[in-house]
Amino acid sequence: MDFFNYWVVIALMMTGLYIVMAQQNLVKKLLGLNIFQTAIFILYISVAKVLGGTAPIYTESATLYSNPLPHVLILTAIVVGIATMALALALVVRIHGAYGSIEDDEIRDRSKQ
Amino acid sequence: MISHLPILQVVLPLLAAPACLIFVRARSIWLFTCLACLLTFGISVALFLHVSDVGPLSYEVGGWPAPWGIEYTIDSLSSYVLLLVSAIAAVVILAANSSLGPELPERQQPAFYVLFLLCLTGLLGIVATGDVFNVFVFLEVSSLATYALIALGRQRQALWAAYQYLIVGTIGASFFLVGIGFLYALTGTLNMSDLSERLVEVEQQQLLAVAFGFVVVGIALKMALLPLHGWLPNAYAFAPSIATTFLAASATKVSLYLFIRLYYGVFGAETVDALLPVSIVFLLLGIIAVLAASLVAFRQSDVKRMLAFSSIAQIGYMAVGIGVGSTLGLQASLLHLFNHAFIKGALFLAVASVVYRTGSSQIDAFRGLGYRMPWTMAGLVLASLSLIGVPLTAGFVSKWFLVLAAIESGLWVVVLIVLVGSFISLFYLWKIVELAYSKSDSEASRNEAPPLMLIALWVLVIANIYFGIDTRLTVGASASAAATLIEGAPW
Amino acid sequence: MIVTQALDVVLLLLLVMTAVAIARVKDLFATVMLSGIYGLLSASFFVLMDAVDVAFTEASVGAGIFPLLMLAVLSFVGRYEADSKRRVALPVFLLTLVSGAVLLLATTQMPAFGGEDTPAQQHVAVRYIEDSPQEIGIPNMVTSVLASYRGFDTLGEVLVIFTATIGVVVVLLGVVQPGKARSLPADEDMADHKVLRIVGKMLIPLILLFALYVQFHGDYGPGGGFQAGVIFATGIILYAMLFGLSNAQRVLPMPLLRGLTALGVMIYGSVGVAGLLAGGNFLDYSVLASDPVSGQHLGILLIELGVGVTVASSMVLIFYAFSLTTSSDGSVER
Incomplete structure (x- = not known):
């Protein structure tokens, strides 16, 4: 149980990475990237958790809080992630317009012409 | 005032980028960007002088002391790289207005300048900061700006190159994020100097190895170290020429800086090498990169692609310097990092001028250009000599130090590789020069590049000669930076 | 537990x-x-x-x-997806499997999950938890760290959004300086969906109001500029979907949004520069008012405003860009 969260993180990371590398479809690759990035979020947030603690918002009654720092880092990382995705999707739309395909191998073929 | 310069170095281009949108005409935005880049360069000169005279500077952003707040640290290494990046930006931007003319519709040019400034901000931020998570944020600022800059290229392949680089770059940045996440779990800190102190006490060796592995692979992807270089040739070949010039001269250099900073300055080379064979891998990959990428460069018919593969080879030299593992080897890497920026800047700017006049970067387009664009081609020849490593050029100085470092460590094979690599580069550059000075059939009149492009090109060419003769600045700064890093002198 | x-x-x-x-x-x-x-x-x-x-x-x-x-x-x-290539990429599969196994072994050295004496909980974080309610004067520690202790990261984050927005707009529409933007087709697709429109009309003001609440409540509970910006943008996007893009553009035209996106970054940066001018360091809010805690309050309020403005306008602008682009690529000759 001590490491279960981290094992799931690894499983998700590898699934995401596999999708990015093995799939031909450009949209699918981005979904893989999203899974990979979310796995990183889970890693950080798991590191921050203190069992028996509460959300890091000060109240009179609470004495034990989870760590706010990784939360802050991941807030930033989520925003960076969605910004990257938006740009990537814009590129996908234009690639579809320019090549008539969003499959990796087909675009490679047409690039050479 | 001097105490605030570290942050102003980054904040000035940062605020200039959104401020660009006040202007409407592309030309006004260009002038404004030039001004911002010149001021940024001025700040980096002041910082460089201050650091070499007085010593390192530290800055607590938000007034919070490290490790609770974000710290900026400017030491001999970072001031040296800041000077390089901002100098390149200031020179390249001079030529941008002319070069973009035929390559980018005028209504898209404002975006180019905004993205250029954002990219510069990101690169400077990576170099100036002393906080590993802050590195990630600025890495992504520069990366996103770079993807968009590449996508502005004229041909449809530019979009494809931008997408490919986006995927690889995001994986690289994510790996980096995973690595620092593990390091945070082990030490509880993100501040670089704090991290280096606390890493010594970490007992979980395997996890530490994994953390270092993620960080190193992440940076190596951004650095285009063979075999992780796949994104680079298309990106350089299809981006607008002026964007290629800036990226080739600065972006991979900053990634190399980041590697050197973390590997030597934070993790400690010996600590890492006890867990992972980083220096041996760098030596081997560097050697392969020099040989293989140079050979592939020889086979290219597009000059931008040829120079892109040459860049991969040159990154190989820098990796070899790190792989040698001595202070002198690191110094050679730092020298080549600096000198190669001016070499490739000049070469790509010469190609940009050719694209401006002929509309093509295919090698056939160079036929007879020695007569039609004599100044541009003269600049190209001088920069080529520097790339090959002919004495009295900057390229000679860095290769000379690399050879010295190899001899010192008894690695004769490296000496051989440097010589072979230089020979191959002589051959592929000769292909261009030979064509340029062969008489073409059509009796075209002289048609030189626009004045600002020529001025920018020659500033870089003269820098190549100057740093080949007067080596006090480069050798002095790289020596003190290497010594500080290896002997672990305090920041 | x-x-x-x-x-x-x-x-x-x-x-x-x-x-x-x-x-x-x-x-x-x-x-x-x-x-x-x-x-x-x-x-x-x-x-x-x-x-x-x-x-x-x-x-x-x-x-x-x-x-x-x-x-x-x-x-x-x-x-x-194209169906022809239905195959498992075996080398990639093995690569991820092996790396996964190595990682699995290494993570058994992670400090145990949930412990309160791990390095992550012990070092830097302690000050944020114990001192931030006094130093910054607001209960939400995440907001304190995000906006003040590590406020520079958040400035970088806003810059990332700005960069991506400029990138998306120029990639999809070919311009960031509108004015020459193409004219819109009048879209009346949703005119027949009366129920949706009426429900929308009732919801949208509430959504915008909720956005304002999230914007200014971030000091005390979860929320802040980013979340508020997203919610605000959602309200506008819903409006655009139900009543047509041209109507939405009449309320929030592209040039205005472009200006606002830049303005948010400028607000954030200016608060930093104000700290400099008031004799502190960049982004030091303590010097902005007579006593440090109210200075922190003021600084956080202003920078969260900057974040909210940039995020809201960026999201709407990105939505416009995806709606206005034509897949058959008329913007640039390729």
Whole structure:
């Protein structure tokens, strides 16, 4: 149980990475990237958790809080992630317009012409 | 005032980028960007002088002391790289207005300048900061700006190159994020100097190895170290020429800086090498990169692609310097990092001028250009000599130090590789020069590049000669930076 | 404690199952829906981990913006993957399997999950937890760290959004200086959907109001500029979907949004420069008022405003860009 969260993180990371590398479809690759990035979020947030603690918002009654720092880092990382995705999707739309395909191998073929 | 310069170095281009949108005409935005880049360069000169005279500077952003707040640290290494990046930006931007003319519709040019400034901000931020998570944020600022800059290229392949680089770059940045996440779990800190102190006490060796592995692979992807270089040739070949010039001269250099900073300055080379064979891998990959990428460069018919593969080879030299593992080897890497920026800047700017006049970067387009664009081609020849490593050029100085470092460590094979690599580069550059000075059939009149492009090109060419003769600045700064890093002198 | 751990296991296993399903399903529309679920599951997990601010953001991004953008893209590129290449890439599969195994071994050296004496809990974080309520004067420690201790990261984050927006607009429309933007087709697609329109009319003001609440309540509870900006943008986007893009553009024209996106960054940066001018360091809010705590209050209020302005206008601008682009690429000659 001590490491279960981290094992799931690894499983998700590898699934995401596999999708990015093995799939031909450009949209699918981005979904893989999203899974990979979310796995990183889970890693950080798991590191921050203190069992028996509460959300890091000060109240009179609470004495034990989870760590706010990784939360802050991941807030930033989520925003960076969605910004990257938006740009990537814009590129996908234009690639579809320019090549008539969003499959990796087909675009490679047409690039050479 | 001097105490605030570290942050102003980054904040000035940062605020200039959104401020660009006040202007409407592309030309006004260009002038404004030039001004911002010149001021940024001025700040980096002041910082460089201050650091070499007085010593390192530290800055607590938000007034919070490290490790609770974000710290900026400017030491001999970072001031040296800041000077390089901002100098390149200031020179390249001079030529941008002319070069973009035929390559980018005028209504898209404002975006180019905004993205250029954002990219510069990101690169400077990576170099100036002393906080590993802050590195990630600025890495992504520069990366996103770079993807968009590449996508502005004229041909449809530019979009494809931008997408490919986006995927690889995001994986690289994510790996980096995973690595620092593990390091945070082990030490509880993100501040670089704090991290280096606390890493010594970490007992979980395997996890530490994994953390270092993620960080190193992440940076190596951004650095285009063979075999992780796949994104680079298309990106350089299809981006607008002026964007290629800036990226080739600065972006991979900053990634190399980041590697050197973390590997030597934070993790400690010996600590890492006890867990992972980083220096041996760098030596081997560097050697392969020099040989293989140079050979592939020889086979290219597009000059931008040829120079892109040459860049991969040159990154190989820098990796070899790190792989040698001595202070002198690191110094050679730092020298080549600096000198190669001016070499490739000049070469790509010469190609940009050719694209401006002929509309093509295919090698056939160079036929007879020695007569039609004599100044541009003269600049190209001088920069080529520097790339090959002919004495009295900057390229000679860095290769000379690399050879010295190899001899010192008894690695004769490296000496051989440097010589072979230089020979191959002589051959592929000769292909261009030979064509340029062969008489073409059509009796075209002289048609030189626009004045600002020529001025920018020659500033870089003269820098190549100057740093080949007067080596006090480069050798002095790289020596003190290497010594500080290896002997672990305090920041 | 037992309940927490049981929920933890269930949610994480559901996440893995969703991820595997995304890898296997060929229908892109279905995979996008699955990633929405993935986002929602991870947001629920973050609540369980006490990361309420992160959960809020992940819910709006992972289950909101991301699937929305994906659907917009699918409307251009079609719903199905090419079917011819239905094969498992064995080398890649083995590579990920082996790296996964190595990582699995290494993570057994991680400090045990949930402990309160791990390095992560002991060092830097202690000050944020024990001193920030006094030093900054607001109860939400995440907001304190985000906006003040590590305020420079957040400036970088706003810059990332700005960069991406400029990138998206120039990639899709070819311009960031509108004025020459193409004229819009009058879209009356939704005119017949009276129920949707009336419900929308009732919801949109509430959404905008809620955005303002989230914007200014971030000091005390979960929320802040980013979440508020996203919610505000959602209200506008809903309006654009129900009443047509041209109507939305009359309220918020592109040049205005472009200006606002830049303005948010400028507000944030100016607060930093104000700190400099008042004799402190960049982004030092303590010098902005007579006593440090009210200075911190003022600084955080202003920079959160900057974040909100940039995020809201960026999201709407990105939505416009995806709506206005034509897949057949008329903007640039290629």
